[in-house]
Amino acid sequence: MTVTLVDVAARARVSPATVSRVLNGNYPVAAATRERVLRAVDELDYVLNGPASSLAAAASDLIGILVDDIADPFFGIIAGAAQTSIGDGVSGRAGGGKLAVVCNTGGSAERELTCLTLLQRQRPAAVILAGGALEDPRHIAATTAKLAKLAACGTAVVLCGRPPLPGGPAVATLTFDHRGGSRRLTEHLIALGHRRIGYVAGPPDRTTTRQRLEGHRAALAGARIGGSEGAGGVEGVGADREGLTVYCTYERGSGYEAARELLSHDPGLTAIVAADDTVALGVCAALREKGLRVPEDVSVAGFDDLPFSADAVPALTTVRLPLHEVGRRAGRLAVGAERPPPGGVETIDAVLVPRASTAPPPRVL
Amino acid sequence: MTVTLVDVAARARVSPATVSRVLNGNYPVAAATRERVLRAVDELDYVLNGPASSLAAAASDLIGILVDDIADPFFGIIAGAAQTSIGDGVSGRAGGGKLAVVCNTGGSAERELTCLTLLQRQRPAAVILAGGALEDPRHIAATTAKLAKLAACGTAVVLCGRPPLPGGPAVATLTFDHRGGSRRLTEHLIALGHRRIGYVAGPPDRTTTRQRLEGHRAALAGARIGGSEGAGGVEGVGADREGLTVYCTYERGSGYEAARELLSHDPGLTAIVAADDTVALGVCAALREKGLRVPEDVSVAGFDDLPFSADAVPALTTVRLPLHEVGRRAGRLAVGAERPPPGGVETIDAVLVPRASTAPPPRVL
DNA sequence: CTGTTAGCGCCTTCAG
DNA sequence: CTGAAGGCGCTAACAG
Numbered sequence: 001m002t003v004t005l006v007d008v009a010a011r012a013r014v015s016p017a018t019v020s021r022v023l024n025g026n027y028p029v030a031a032a033t034r035e036r037v038l039r040a041v042d043e044l045d046y047v048l049n050g051p052a053s054s055l056a057a058a059a060s061d062l063i064g065i066l067v068d069d070i071a072d073p074f075f076g077i078i079a080g081a082a083q084t085s086i087g088d089g090v091s092g093r094a095g096g097g098k099l100a101v102v103c104n105t106g107g108s109a110e111r112e113l114t115c116l117t118l119l120q121r122q123r124p125a126a127v128i129l130a131g132g133a134l135e136d137p138r139h140i141a142a143t144t145a146k147l148a149k150l151a152a153c154g155t156a157v158v159l160c161g162r163p164p165l166p167g168g169p170a171v172a173t174l175t176f177d178h179r180g181g182s183r184r185l186t187e188h189l190i191a192l193g194h195r196r197i198g199y200v201a202g203p204p205d206r207t208t209t210r211q212r213l214e215g216h217r218a219a220l221a222g223a224r225i226g227g228s229e230g231a232g233g234v235e236g237v238g239a240d241r242e243g244l245t246v247y248c249t250y251e252r253g254s255g256y257e258a259a260r261e262l263l264s265h266d267p268g269l270t271a272i273v274a275a276d277d278t279v280a281l282g283v284c285a286a287l288r289e290k291g292l293r294v295p296e297d298v299s300v301a302g303f304d305d306l307p308f309s310a311d312a313v314p315a316l317t318t319v320r321l322p323l324h325e326v327g328r329r330a331g332r333l334a335v336g337a338e339r340p341p342p343g344g345v346e347t348i349d350a351v352l353v354p355r356a357s358t359a360p361p362p363r364v365l
Numbered sequence: 366m367t368v369t370l371v372d373v374a375a376r377a378r379v380s381p382a383t384v385s386r387v388l389n390g391n392y393p394v395a396a397a398t399r400e401r402v403l404r405a406v407d408e409l410d411y412v413l414n415g416p417a418s419s420l421a422a423a424a425s426d427l428i429g430i431l432v433d434d435i436a437d438p439f440f441g442i443i444a445g446a447a448q449t450s451i452g453d454g455v456s457g458r459a460g461g462g463k464l465a466v467v468c469n470t471g472g473s474a475e476r477e478l479t480c481l482t483l484l485q486r487q488r489p490a491a492v493i494l495a496g497g498a499l500e501d502p503r504h505i506a507a508t509t510a511k512l513a514k515l516a517a518c519g520t521a522v523v524l525c526g527r528p529p530l531p532g533g534p535a536v537a538t539l540t541f542d543h544r545g546g547s548r549r550l551t552e553h554l555i556a557l558g559h560r561r562i563g564y565v566a567g568p569p570d571r572t573t574t575r576q577r578l579e580g581h582r583a584a585l586a587g588a589r590i591g592g593s594e595g596a597g598g599v600e601g602v603g604a605d606r607e608g609l610t611v612y613c614t615y616e617r618g619s620g621y622e623a624a625r626e627l628l629s630h631d632p633g634l635t636a637i638v639a640a641d642d643t644v645a646l647g648v649c650a651a652l653r654e655k656g657l658r659v660p661e662d663v664s665v666a667g668f669d670d671l672p673f674s675a676d677a678v679p680a681l682t683t684v685r686l687p688l689h690e691v692g693r694r695a696g697r698l699a700v701g702a703e704r705p706p707p708g709g710v711e712t713i714d715a716v717l718v719p720r721a722s723t724a725p726p727p728r729v730l
Numbered sequence: 731c732t733g734t735t736a737g738c739g740c741c742t743t744c745a746g
Numbered sequence: 747c748t749g750a751a752g753g754c755g756c757t758a759a760c761a762g
Contacts, residue, residue: 002518004754004755004756005755005756005757006755006756014732014733015732015733015734016733016755016756016757017732017733017734017756017757017758018731018732018733019756020756020757020758021731021732021757024757027731028731029731029732030731030732033731033732045514047482047485047486047514048486048755048756049420049486049488049754049755049756050416050419050425050486050487050488051415051416051417051418051419051420051425051487051488051754051755051756052416052420052738052754052755052756052757053416053486053755053756053757054415054416054738054756055414055416055417055420055738055739055740055754055755055756055757056737056738056755056756056757056758057738057756057757057758058738058757060415060416061483062487064466069445070435070441070444070445070448070467071438071441071442071444071445072441073436073438073441076435076436076437076438076441077436079435079436079469080434080435080436080469083435083468083469084469084471087469087471087476087479097479097483099468099480099483099484099486099487100468100469101429101466101467101468102435102466102467102468102469103448103464103465103466103467104444104445104448104449104452104465104467106449106452111452114452114462115464117412117462118426118462118464119464120412121412121413121414121415121418121464122415122416122427122464123414123415123416149410149412153367252672252673252676278673281673281676282676284676285676288678307617308617308643308646308673311617311646311647311649311650312677312678313653313677313678369738369739369740370739370740370741371739371740379748379749380748380749380750381739381740381741381749381750382740382741382742382748382749382750383747383748383749384740385740385741385742386741386747386748389741392747393747394747394748395747395748398747398748413739413740414738414739414740416738416739416740417738417739417740417741417754418739418740418741419740419754420738420739420740420741420754420755420756421739421740421741421742421753421754422740422741422742422754423741423754
C-alpha cells in the first residue's frame with residue numbers, strides 16, 4: 001500500500017541500498033544515479049519510514065525538549081528558539097532533518113519521568129531539559145539514572161536553565177545566574193531606600209526558586225536587613241517566620257493571592273519582589289485593588305523580562321534572562337552544531353533591568 | 366548492550382511473544398504470568414524499543430501537535446491542554462502512553478509541510494493542526510494532500526482553530542466563530558458611539574485574519590459605516606483604501622507600529638480593534654506614547670482573551686476563545702476518547718468580554 | 731561507486 | 747492461555 005524504499009529502487013533501477021545512501025547522503029553516490037533516485041522519490045512521493053530507519057540505524061532523528069509548562073512564555077521562548085535553531089539545519093530533501101518536539105511535564109516529577117521514558121523509547125538523538133529542576137533527592141536520583149541511560153544509548157543530553165547533575169551524564173549545561181540576578185535586584189530596591197521587602201517565591205523545592213531566594217537573602221544580609229535569612233535556607237511552603245516570604249506557582253492568580261497574603265502579614269511593605277514577571281503582574285493587580293499605587297506606594301519587581309513586561313503599566317523592573325539566545329544555543333549543542341563550553345557548564349548572566357515599577361519608598365528613612 | 370524483549374522473556378521464563386502481550390495488554394495472559402513478566406521488566410529496567418515496535422505494528426504512539434508559534438500563549442494554551450488531556454490516559458506502566466509532542470512551524474508554509482513530513486515518517490497515531498491556516502491555494506492543496514496521505518496510513522487528523530478542509534481527510538474539526546465574535550466586538554464599539562474605527566488585522570492570507578476582518582466589516586456594514594468593506598474582501602498587505610485597516614504579525618511590536626501607522630492616516634480615530642490581545646497591548650503602548658489615553662481618548666480592543674488581558678491597565682475588552690477547553694477536546698478527539706461532533710465539524714463560540722479599555726468616544730455624535 | 735546479504739527488536743499470525 | 751516462526755522497511759557491513 002504505502003511506497004517503500006524498494007519501490008523507489010525499482011523505479012530508479014538501482015538497489016535499495018543505493019537509495020538509502022542517497023537519502024542519507026553520507027556515502028558517495030554518482031551524481032547521475034543520485035538524480036535518478038531523487039526523481040523517483042519525488043515521483044513516488046516517497047516518505048522514509050522512520051521506525052524502520054531508526055530500528056536499523058539504532059538511532060532516530062527525534063530531539064525532545066522537556067518543559068514544565070508550554071503555555072508559559074518562559075518555556076515557550078526557550079523551546080521555540082531551540083526548535084528553530086535545530087530546524088534550520090534541515091536540508092529540505094528526504095534526508096537530514098531532525099525533528100524537534102516539545103513535551104510538557106506540567107511541573108510534575110512523575111510526568112517528567114514518564115515523558116523521559118516515552119522519549120527514551122524513541123531512541124532520540126538528543127534531549128533538552130529546560131527550566132529549573134525539582135530538588136527532591138529521590139527525583140534527582142531517578143532523573144540522573146534515566147539520563148545516564150539515555151546518554152549510554154547515544155542520546156545527547158543538554159541541560160538548560162538548571163544546575164549540572166552530580167553524576168553529570170550531560171553533554172552540556174547552560175545554567176542561569178539566578179542568584180546573582182536576584183541579588184542585584186534586591187540590592188537595587190535597597191539602594192532605593194526600601195527596608196520592608198516582601199518576597200513572592202516560586203514553587204518550593206525547585207532549583208530556580210531556591211537560587212533566587214538565596215540571592216534575595218544575600219542582598220538583605222549584605223545590607224544587614226531582615227532576619228528571615230536564618231540558617232535554614234528555603235523554608236517550607238507558606239510563609240517564613242516573618243511572613244515576608246510566601247510561595248506560589250508561576251501564575252498570575254497565584255501572585256495575586258500571594259500579594260494579598262503578604263499585605264495581610266505586613267501592611268507596611270514598601271516593595272514586593274516576585275518569582276517572575278507573570279507573578280509580578282498578579283501582585284500589581286492585588287495592589288491596585290487595595291488602592292495602592294505602583295510604584296508610589298509599593299514598588300514591584302519581576303524576573304525573566306518576558307516580552308509583556310516592557311509594556312506593562314508601569315513598565316516592570318525585572319531581571320533579564322537571554323531566553324531566546326539560550327534556547328538557540330541549547331538546540332545547537334543538542335545537534336552538535338556547537339561545542340560544549342569548557343567543563344561542560346556555562347553560567348548565563350542575569351542582568352538587572354530597572355524600569356518604572358520600582359521607585360523610592362513613600363518615606364525614605 | 367541494551368536490554369530487549371528477549372532478555373525480559375528469559376528472566377520471566379516465558380516466550381518473547383508473551384512479554385509483548387502483557388506489555389500491550391490487548392490479549393489474555395494469566396495473572397501469574399503477567400506478574401512475573403512485569404517484575405522482570407522492572408528488575409531489568411526494560412524500556413520498549415519504540416522504532417522496533419512501531420515498525421512491526423505499523424503504527425507509533427506518537428501524537429504530533431503543530432503550532433505556528435509556541436512562544437505565543439494562544440498556541441501554548443491549546444497545545445498544553447491537548448498534551449495534558451492525552452497524557453492523562455497514560456497507564457503508568459510500560460504499555461499504553463501516547464507521547465504528545467508539539468512542533469513549531471513558525472507560521473511558515475514551507476516549515477509546516479516539512480514538519481508534517483517529518484512527523485509522517487514516524488507514522489504518528491494522530492496529528493493535530495492548531496490555529497488558523499494559510500489561504501494560499503497551492504499550500505492548501507499541498508497540505509490537504511499530505512493530510513490525506515497521513516489519514517490513509519491510519520493517522521487521525523484533528524483540525525483545531527481552522528476551517529475544515531475541502532476534501533476533508535480530517536477526523537474532526539473544531540473551528541472558532543471568529544467572524545461572529547469579531548462582529549459582536551465591533552458592534553459593541555459602534556453601540557458605544559464610535560464611528561471612526563481603526564483595524565489592525567493579523568498576517569494576511571490566513572483564515573483567522575480573514576474571518577475576523579469579515580466580522581468587523583459586517584458590523585460596519587450593518588451600521589452603514591465606512592466604505593472599506595468593498596466587494597474585495599481582504600485587501601493586500603498594508604492599508605486599505607481608507608487607511609483604516611493595516612496588517613501586522615501577532616507581536617506586540619507589530620501592533621505598536623500598526624497603531625502609529627493608523628494614527629498617521631487618520632488622527633481622528635476614536636477606537637482601534639486589534640488582531641489579538643498581544644497586538645492590542647502594542648497598540649496601547651503606541652497610544653500612550655502619543656499622549657492619548659485609553660479609553661478616554663481612544664478605545665482599544667483585542668481578541669482571544671489571553672491570561673494577561675484581564676490584568677492589563679486598563680483591562681482589555683476582548684473576545685474570549687475557550688482555548689483550554691478546545692485544546693483538551695482536540696487531544697481527546699486525537700486519541701479517540703471522544704467522538705467527533707456530528708458532521709465532523711463543530712464551531713466554537715467566541716464571546717464578547719467588555720472591559721475597561723473600551724468606552725464612549727470623547728464626543729459622541 | 732554499486733549490489734548482496736543479514737539482521738535491528740518487536741508484533742502477529744498460526745499451532746498447540 | 748502460551749510458544750514458534752516470519753517479516754515489517756531499512757541500514758550496514760561485505761563483496762565486487
